[in-house]
Amino acid sequence: MERWKTIIEPFRIHSVEPIRLSTREERAARLNEAGYNLFDLHADDVIIDLLTDSGTGAMSRDQWAGIQRGDESYAGSPSWFTFRDAVHQLFPFKHIIPTHQGRAAEKILFSVLGAPGKVVPNNTHFDTTRANAEATGAEAIDLTPSHEPGTRLPFKGDMDVAALERLIDERGRDAIPVVFVTVTNNSMGGQPVSMANLRAVRAVCDRHDLPLFLDACRFAENAWFIRQREKGYESTPIPDIVREMASLADGMTMSAKKDGLANIGGWLAMNDDSLAERCRTLLILTEGFPTYGGLAGRDLEAIAQGLAEVVEEDYLRYRITSTAYLGDALAESGVPVIEPIGGHAVYIDARALLPHIPPLQYPGQALACALYVEGGIRSCEIGTVMFGLHPDGTESPAAMDLVRLAIPRRTYTQSHVDYVIEVVRFVAKRSAELRGLRIVAAPAQLRHFTARFEPLS
Ligand SMILES: *Cc1c(COP(=O)(O)O)cnc(C)c1O
DSSP states (O other), X not given: OOSOOOOOOSSOOOSOOOOOXXXXXXXXXXXXXXXXXXXXXXXXXXXXXXSOSSSOSOOOXXXXXXXXXXXXXXXXXXXXXXXXXXXXHHSOOSEEEEESSHHHHHHHHHHHHOOTTOEEEEXXXXXXXXXXXXXXXXXXXEOOOOOOTTOOOTTTXXXXXXXXHHHHHXXXXXXXXXXXXXXXXXXXXXXXXXXXHHHHHHHHHHHHTOOEEEEOTTHHHHHHHHHHHSTTOTTOOHHHHHHHHHHTOSEEEEETTSTTOSSSOEEEEESOHHHHHHHHHHHHHHTOOTTTTTSOHHHHHHHHHHHHHHTOHHHHHHHHHHHHHHHHHHHHTTOOBOSSOOSSEEEEEHHHHOTTSOGGGOHHHHHHHHHHHHHXXXXXXXXXXXXXXXXXXXXXXXXXXXXXXEOOTTOSOXXXXXXXXXXXXXXXXXXXXXXXXXXXXXXXXXXXXTOEEEEOO
């Protein structure tokens, strides 16, 4: 190891995108026009965009070169073989089926496996995974162990294995078409899953002859945490850790917009021949021919190169350390954040920061709006706006009111992050002045995308 403690971005900048700097006054006006919903802003009016880490990363020189090399033959394109081999290197599943993004892989898999009466367990379902399972009439069940918030555990994303056993006992193995483990556990704050937990889940699946699939969107970040925190992996190369994770599963779904380091793409993979055949039939109906799925040849090239880069140690050290740099700086200045800091985002506990704003006046939304007005930072409320509305039209507080600062990959520099820290500290110091909001218009479902708000005085 080198002696220097400053961990630098392991890349130089090759092409720049301008950031338009706006004034507080302008931003207040734009936010008002957007009905206090950050999804309705023009992205040019955002200074630092931390809405999501999905598809927002910067591609490398070699990925752009791959874009040029992309071969758009309808069937059997060389770019398909490059893609297939790159996926196969890390995830040696027998069948690899490209899709336009992660949810398309989910849609296809659950269309084959899901049905009313079926139950899909997962450590924690991502929202599109849950929605695609439920759209078939199946039940999506989260088996997240309950921890006190703030408990510092190295693998807080683990599945509750005892709960999985109980579920199989109660519902019967025939009701369960597949067991899912999401790495890292996105909805739990990007917390990692240990190899020991994956092995324990595998053992349960073996005993009951159940297939295990990975929702592998952040597989490389998960592998890095295993290497850092799990005994026996201190010197295991990252690709070997990834292959070991894959060896414990029968298949996977993937969004290349995360650890594919690409702006679009995904895939579905599995060992089971007959399942693969049924999935490919659906793929042709909704995505495309099996050698391109929903993607252009050039996208397949970008993903293949992204997979080579995402498992590089210098990249992962920088990635995970820079997320922790933001989280630790906020925690040190007394801003309540969810700890330990996960891989791809920092979550501010808005309910704790703004105790004077009741959950049904949306403290998370109030904080997200303040970060935008003061510093042009776009974040995402993950709380009562997102989860508080029930299908019967009633509303109740979500379990937590969080604001997520998701970090796009290789996109912002340390000075951008220092700016974010300064703005969050400024807003936190004046938190008593923040006021809640009320919803003036909202659709019946997924209201967080389009609801309009009014500030309360
Ligand atoms: C993003 C994501 C998905 C869905 O992928 P898309 O490419 O956005 O469709 C599924 N699972 C997890 C854990 C994700 O983070």
